[in-house]
Amino acid sequence: MAKRRSSGLQHLRIREAIPIYFTMVAVFMILLVVSLHGMVPADPVFQYKVPLDPHSSLELSWNVSYTENVVHFQLLIKHIQFGMVFGMSDRGDFEGADVAVLWTDGHRSYFGDAWTDQHGKLHLDTQQDYQLLTARRESKGLYLTFKRPFKTCDPQDYLIEDGTVHLIYALLEKPYQTISKINISALHVRGLQRVQLLKTDIPTPRLPADVKQMEIRAPAIIIPNRETTYWCYIVELPKNFPKHHILMYEPVITKGHEAIVHHIEVFQCATEYETYPQYSGQCDSSMSPDRLNYCRHVLAAWAMGAQQFYYPEDAGLAFGGEGSSRFLRLEVHYHNPLELKGLQDSSGIRLHYTPTLRKYDAGIMELGLVYTPVMAIPPRQKDFILSGYCTDRCTETALPPRGIHIFASQLHTHLAGRAVVTTLARRGREVQILNEDKHYSAEFQEIRMLKKQVTVLPGDVLLTSCTYNTEDRSRATVGGFSITDEMCVNYVHYYPQTKLELCKSNVDEGYLQKYFGLITRFNSDDDICSNLPDHAAVTKQFNEVSWNSFSSQMLNSLYEFAPISMHCNQSSAIRFPGDWELQPLPQIKQKLLQPVSECSCQERTQSAGPTLVNIN
Numbered sequence: 001m002a003k004r005r006s007s008g009l010q011h012l013r014i015r016e017a018i019p020i021y022f023t024m025v026a027v028f029m030i031l032l033v034v035s036l037h038g039m040v041p042a043d044p045v046f047q048y049k050v051p052l053d054p055h056s057s058l059e060l061s062w063n064v065s066y067t068e069n070v071v072h073f074q075l076l077i078k079h080i081q082f083g084m085v086f087g088m089s090d091r092g093d094f095e096g097a098d099v100a101v102l103w104t105d106g107h108r109s110y111f112g113d114a115w116t117d118q119h120g121k122l123h124l125d126t127q128q129d130y131q132l133l134t135a136r137r138e139s140k141g142l143y144l145t146f147k148r149p150f151k152t153c154d155p156q157d158y159l160i161e162d163g164t165v166h167l168i169y170a171l172l173e174k175p176y177q178t179i180s181k182i183n184i185s186a187l188h189v190r191g192l193q194r195v196q197l198l199k200t201d202i203p204t205p206r207l208p209a210d211v212k213q214m215e216i217r218a219p220a221i222i223i224p225n226r227e228t229t230y231w232c233y234i235v236e237l238p239k240n241f242p243k244h245h246i247l248m249y250e251p252v253i254t255k256g257h258e259a260i261v262h263h264i265e266v267f268q269c270a271t272e273y274e275t276y277p278q279y280s281g282q283c284d285s286s287m288s289p290d291r292l293n294y295c296r297h298v299l300a301a302w303a304m305g306a307q308q309f310y311y312p313e314d315a316g317l318a319f320g321g322e323g324s325s326r327f328l329r330l331e332v333h334y335h336n337p338l339e340l341k342g343l344q345d346s347s348g349i350r351l352h353y354t355p356t357l358r359k360y361d362a363g364i365m366e367l368g369l370v371y372t373p374v375m376a377i378p379p380r381q382k383d384f385i386l387s388g389y390c391t392d393r394c395t396e397t398a399l400p401p402r403g404i405h406i407f408a409s410q411l412h413t414h415l416a417g418r419a420v421v422t423t424l425a426r427r428g429r430e431v432q433i434l435n436e437d438k439h440y441s442a443e444f445q446e447i448r449m450l451k452k453q454v455t456v457l458p459g460d461v462l463l464t465s466c467t468y469n470t471e472d473r474s475r476a477t478v479g480g481f482s483i484t485d486e487m488c489v490n491y492v493h494y495y496p497q498t499k500l501e502l503c504k505s506n507v508d509e510g511y512l513q514k515y516f517g518l519i520t521r522f523n524s525d526d527d528i529c530s531n532l533p534d535h536a537a538v539t540k541q542f543n544e545v546s547w548n549s550f551s552s553q554m555l556n557s558l559y560e561f562a563p564i565s566m567h568c569n570q571s572s573a574i575r576f577p578g579d580w581e582l583q584p585l586p587q588i589k590q591k592l593l594q595p596v597s598e599c600s601c602q603e604r605t606q607s608a609g610p611t612l613v614n615i616n
Helices: 002-039 290-294 392-398 509-523 535-544 549-561
Strands: 048-051 058-065 070-077 083-089 098-104 109-116 122-124 131-138 141-149 165-171 190-195 212-217 228-236 244-252 261-269 280-282 295-303 315-319 327-335 348-354 360-369 384-390 404-412 417-426 429-437 448-456 461-468 489-495 500-507 564-570 611-613
Touching: 048 190, 070 083, 098 141, 131 611, 212 244, 212 327, 244 261, 244 295, 261 348, 290 295, 295 327, 295 348, 315 348, 327 348, 360 384, 360 461, 384 549, 392 461, 392 500, 392 564, 404 417, 404 429, 417 489, 429 448, 429 489, 500 509, 509 535, 509 549
Parallel strands: 315 360, 360 500
Antiparallel strands: 048 058, 058 070, 070 141, 083 098, 083 165, 098 109, 109 122, 109 611, 131 141, 165 190, 212 348, 228 280, 228 327, 244 315, 244 348, 261 295, 261 327, 360 489, 384 461, 384 500, 404 448, 404 489, 417 429, 417 461, 500 564
């Protein structure tokens, strides 16, 4: 009996164990499938999108993985015939570019990683770093999804880094038996688009229930049929409009104009005038009122490819109320290279604001160089650097004991600018880079969120340096407001707001006159007029210099060692009390170490050739 009971128990245990066993097998299989699925790239969600061409027939979408250091791209090609070229280069040149190519030999289609030489001829890369994920046809067109690491350790590849990226594209016009037969410089349908690929990966703050919206838009204007137009429009806020905080803003683009509206800015006018004339017209028109120039305080700025701009949860940008002008200036930049006619546009900016004020007012501060011709770039220069200082004495005077927190930055030069960087130094040692763009373009300016907020304490130094190229110019380029003059500015967005609105410098004018005297004696030419009082005279002095390697190097040395005039200005445009002339340059004894390349010969491995693509 006991034996039978024991046998029955064993039989029962086996029957109980069987479902448990199969359950465990099922769980194991599920885990295996999940783990294997994680190894296969799922369809990524694309956060960012920009048209590549003026017709919006080529659309680029992308997202960024900072854990994998990879950018996922999706190209929508609405009308494809024989393939296309897409890639990146230093300044948007088609020569010396790093590209992905989709091409056909007339029978089969291929996708591959390539590079272009100095003549624009394509060469298949031995290291295939553009990896095709999917290719599919849908009603809208052909979708290509592929990915590319930030850094590939391939000398033919472009390093994807923070700042502006110049994207190039071209459509192939016939089949090619081999990729080496393609010359991108000879293709007719090609172009350039600028974006910030490496967007910041920060949480989006929630907007409160009482948030309101205000749209500041162009009043149904007809876009001129020329390549570049800046349109200005004066907007008046309601009378007795109380103080509010702007929490977020976003673009409002007229449908179909996504490839033409290049960038949009909203400026608040100065309180120097009680009223501003109603105006809607081209900003550079002879009919535009002079008072447009008094509307320079940036409230919002958007550029093609940018998303909504959010303020930190405990800060907002104040507008309205006492001490604030009721007048705003909308400025829209239209890029119409095809010179299309009859396009009616009402693009602009949508402000999200609240009457419930947050803990801190946000502020905007100008760093860099004063707008003055005493700061100049000689002609025929490949990379000439000018630097402006926000000195330790100014931050010690103007900043609160706990400092300020910078969360966004907008770099700015005119047409000769090629790179901009602002560095934070503390007690004579560079601490960190606040913002840097090694591929800067004046054609693409936007307010960029910092990946991490930067705290600036009293006694800190902020050094802003701009690199210029004047190889195509025969005369000196001076600092000033004209587009052919130059600027070097970083508009930093921070909180809590202080009275410090401008922290900039320029070389001492007395030392500049000594430079002109030295150059005159060295060249034994006619005297360069010196000790002239106004800025027009300084420009004339620069134009009289006989530019050569000596005069250029001496000017560079002057800017690197001469004392400066420090503009430590309050919002009233008046300097803080003190003597700010003939100030010594801040002593930076320890520079930031340049990052060491992690690439090694072992990392550069030969890859398989191009991928065969089925796009039927």
